[in-house]
Amino acid sequence: MDARTRRSRSALTDAVYRLAVEKGIDDLTVTEVAAAAGVSRDTFYRHSADPVELLCMALETELTTSVSGYLAMPVALGSADSVFLAPAMAVMEHMRDHAAIYRQAPGSKSGARLTALIDAAARQVIETHLDNHPEIVPAELRPMTDAVRRMSLAYASSGATASFFAWINSDELDDVRRYAQVVLASGPEWWLGLPEPIAARRANS
Numbered sequence: 001m002d003a004r005t006r007r008s009r010s011a012l013t014d015a016v017y018r019l020a021v022e023k024g025i026d027d028l029t030v031t032e033v034a035a036a037a038g039v040s041r042d043t044f045y046r047h048s049a050d051p052v053e054l055l056c057m058a059l060e061t062e063l064t065t066s067v068s069g070y071l072a073m074p075v076a077l078g079s080a081d082s083v084f085l086a087p088a089m090a091v092m093e094h095m096r097d098h099a100a101i102y103r104q105a106p107g108s109k110s111g112a113r114l115t116a117l118i119d120a121a122a123r124q125v126i127e128t129h130l131d132n133h134p135e136i137v138p139a140e141l142r143p144m145t146d147a148v149r150r151m152s153l154a155y156a157s158s159g160a161t162a163s164f165f166a167w168i169n170s171d172e173l174d175d176v177r178r179y180a181q182v183v184l185a186s187g188p189e190w191w192l193g194l195p196e197p198i199a200a201r202r203a204n205s
Contacts, residue, residue, distance in 0.1 A: 005046075011037040012047055013058040020055055021100040025110045028052065052110045056117060059098065063121045066090040070125050075133040076193045083193025087125045088160070088180040091118065095168045096176065102168050118164055123157035126191065138190045156191055 015036035019028055028051035034044040048054035070087035077083050095102050095118070102118075105111035130136070130153070137144050141152060163183040172179065184192055 008037070008039050008043055009047055011039060012044065012054060016051055016055045016058065017098070017101070019051075020104075025052060025055065025101065025104050025108050025114075028055070052113060055101070056113050059094075059101070059114075060117055060120075062097075063091065063094055063117060066094045067121050067125050071128045072132065073129055073193070075136060080194070082181075082184045083129070084125070084184055084191065085177070085180055088183055089176050091121055092164060092167065092176050092180055092183075095164060096173050099168055099173065102165070105165060106169070115161060115165065119157050119161040122160045122164075123153060126156050126160075127153055129193070136190055136193075156187060159187055 012033065015033050016028065019033055019036055023032070030041055030044050030051060033051050033054065034041050037044075044054075048057060067087055067090055070090065073083050073087075075083070102114055105114040108114070130149075134144070141148055144152070160183055163186060167173070167179050167183070
């Protein structure tokens with residue numbers, strides 16, 4: 001991407017973020033976004049087919065950067081923290097940065113597209129971890145057939161996504177770490193990347 005194209009993309013991203021908050025996602029138009037970015041409609045269409053696609057592409061780029069460092073995690077950390085705590089916080093911090101946009105998802109025509117972005121990011125981290133560490137699968141889920149794998153991944157990623165959106169629509173966005181821990185504590189223990197299951201630690205305490 002040359003410098004001129006990068007400048008246009010940056011201007012369009014800034015414009016669509018701002019207008020998505022000011023006008024609402026469902027009311028974005030190509031003409032308004034292009035004008036706010038100081039580019040022509042033709043230039044807009046060289047970058048995206050419509051404003052919501054442009055918005056989702058920009059959010060996805062940020063999310064990809066946020067989770068890219070968590071695709072080669074160890075099976076567990078040398079602490080009591082879940083191995084998924086840091087990536088969960090990364091996703092939640094991204095959502096908090098764009099809270100006024102993500103809060104529009106419920107009831108929005110484009111809400112499913114926003115939800116899909118978060119679900120894809122969560123699933124990427126979880127699925128990669130499962131691929132890297134198949135030993136985490138409990139005996140009850142073995143053999144992990146394609147159906148069992150799909151079900152487990154869907155449960156883990158969709159549950160996390162629903163929790164993230166419940167949080168972003170609350171008034172308690174300051175303590176990201178605390179609420180990331182809530183999300184993880186609400187999920188299956190075998191996903192958590194802890195040295196030993198919570199139940200075992202409680203029994204031994």
